[in-house]
Amino acid sequence: MSRIALVFVCFGLCGLGASAAFAQSVTKPEKIEKAPAKTTAAPSTDPDVLKRGEYLARAGDCIACHTAPGGKEFGGGLAMETPFGTLFTPNISSSHQYGIGAWTSDEFYRMLHTGKSRDGQLLYPAMPFGTYTKVTRADSDAIFAFLKSTPDVRQPSRPHEMRFPYNQRSLLLGWRTLYFKEGEYKPDPTMSVEWNRGAYLVEGLGHCTLCHTSINALGGSSASKAFEGGLIPMQNWYAPSLTSNKEAGLGDWSVEDIDALLQTGVSNRGAVYGPMAQVVHDSLQYLTDDDIRAMSVYLKSLPSRAGSPPEPTAAAAEQKTTLFPLGKKIYEAQCAICHGAEGKGKLPHFPPLANNQSIQMTSAVNPIRMVLNGGYAPGTAKNPMPYGMPPFGQNLSDVEVAAVVTYIRTAWGNHGMPVTPQEANALRAAPLN
Known part of the structure; x- marks a missing residue:
């Protein structure tokens, strides 16, 4: 657009x-x-x-x-x-x-x-x-x-x-x-x-x-x-x-x-x-x-x-149980400084993750891609110097990406489904735009 x-x-x-x-x-x-x-x-x-x-x-x-x-x-x-x-x-x-x-x-x-x-x-x-x-x-x-x-x-x-x-x-x-x-x-x-x-x-x-x-x-x-x-x-x-x-x-x-x-x-x-x-x-x-x-x-x-939205399955619950602790650890080390310990963000530059619909959608494509590739909001006349998010794909394994995305999709009352390492791997080669 x-x-x-x-x-x-x-x-x-x-x-x-x-x-x-x-x-x-x-x-x-x-x-x-x-x-x-x-x-x-x-x-x-x-x-x-x-x-x-x-x-x-x-x-x-x-x-x-x-x-x-x-x-x-x-x-x-x-x-x-x-x-x-x-x-x-x-x-x-x-x-x-x-x-x-x-x-x-x-x-x-x-x-x-x-x-x-x-x-x-x-x-x-x-x-x-x-x-x-x-x-x-x-x-x-x-x-x-x-x-x-x-x-x-x-x-x-x-x-x-x-x-x-x-x-x-x-x-x-x-x-x-x-x-x-x-x-x-x-x-x-x-x-x-x-x-x-x-x-x-x-x-x-x-x-x-x-x-x-x-x-x-x-x-x-x-x-x-x-x-x-x-x-x-x-x-x-x-x-x-x-x-x-x-x-x-x-x-x-x-x-x-x-x-x-x-x-x-x-x-x-x-x-x-x-x-x-x-x-x-x-x-x-x-x-x-x-x-x-x-x-x-x-x-x-x-x-x-x-x-x-789909109801959680037993497999999804097990996936969350497995990945959530690792995801929490990664979030606290890499993400909390900008998005806050409770995912409330720091407006207007760092958006909230708690109760964020784009984080909880049935499709987890966007949060996975943001963790992998990072990105900037567009520079516009009313926001000429946007803050950006660094990429973590070079530092995190597929399991770690899946873990932190699972954490932000399910923590703080969020109702998203957990994601798998396979989903993270599939998006590593996706075009940046």
């Missing part, structure tokens, strides 16, 4: 992340339909429109996906690993030869709205057209005008490296039938203007559902499970529930705490790391206070739909 996850990989990432990729083909696959006629409408050059377009592009986190590490903004080339091969994000700079300089505003809107490129090709869902379809024509035109004003990046888009049969775009017709519903966002007349603005940002440009909804074997997600959380494929981070579920969602959070987390990366309830840190850094910190508040109001209104 970000954001950087999706049908083939959901990014954002906290997520957000985050995760727009037009995924144009550089070969010449079979055309799905005849290319629509071009129009001659020129993009606006009005400074106010360009400024709004830049703001909206930030809200959509376009830079994160369309800028490779060390590359020029919007020049594309970011590799997106998927279970089916590698996608490379395209150049969306103003370049007429390599970017979208030759596109029209109609073609750009049609791409966002329908998930089809200007020549009619179906786009891979790594470009989140399933949510971008909600973007209004006025906002689409502003984003397009801004992109047309960016520097010309003379860099060709790199061919995708998808394995057969996933390189056959005609297969996307079935996926679209199951998981894509075209249409702009329609305000709910029974809700406030603020709530509707939040819904538009969260469900549209923010594409939050792509990471915070579990992805099934077909690479899609069920609307009935929207915002209930899920593992981000390939990245091995868990995007928590954004519903009012109190086990792992926002049920106990205040709107002010959600505001702080989205805009600064830290709050009284915790901090963001992994893909969501990138979403906050590249996107959310630039949004206005009013838009952040609107998003928080909408998120806070989401109902709880997730079930109860």
Whole structure:
């Protein structure tokens, strides 16, 4: 967010992340339909429109996906690993030869709205057209005008490296039938203007559902499970529930705490790391206070739909009994200086671990990864010098990592399940972002 996850990989990432990729083909696959006629409408050059377009592009986190590490903004080339091969994000700079300089505003809107490129090709869902379809024509035109004003990046888009049969775009017709519903966002007349603005940002440009909804074997997600959380494929981070579920969602959070987390990366309830840190850094910190508040109001209104956490088993109880004493010893030696002997933390820089939902979630992926890899909350305008957590993976064995994570998940009244050394070992080689 970000954001950087999706049908083939959901990014954002906290997520957000985050995760727009037009995924144009550089070969010449079979055309799905005849290319629509071009129009001659020129993009606006009005400074106010360009400024709004830049703001909206930030809200959509376009830079994160369309800028490779060390590359020029919007020049594309970011590799997106998927279970089916590698996608490379395209150049969306103003370049007429390599970017979208030759596109029209109609073609750009049609791409966002329908998930089809200007020549009619179906786009891979790594470009989140399933949510971008909600973007209004006025906002689409502003984003397009801004992109047309960016520097010309003379860099060709790199061919995708998808394995057969996933390189056959005609297969996307079935996926679209199951998981894509075209249409702009329609305000709910029974809700406030603020709530509707939040819904538009969260469900549209923010594409939050792509990471915070579990992805099934077909690479899609069920609307009935929207915002209930899920593992981000390939990245091995868990995007928590954004519903009012109190086990792992926002049920106990205040709107002010959600505001702080989205805009600064830290709050009284915790901090963001992994893909969501990138979403906050590249996107959310630039949004206005009013838009952040609107998003928080909408998120806070989401109902709880997730079930109860699993009941402890005899094997889990034995695992806790075995690891808890060792975990307590490691915690007191390595962690208590920052997080406190009773896990209460030291706000705002060191988040509490006691009664921390992200620690107690059914999935233990995130606390394991934090112990192994450490990390920093994002540097933002309102928190320019964030405190970080050092990595312990080089000093702790798999058993020791499992022990300390088991301890923080079960101490101080926490109700998480213990973890195994095998789970810790499986995440040692996981990508850092």
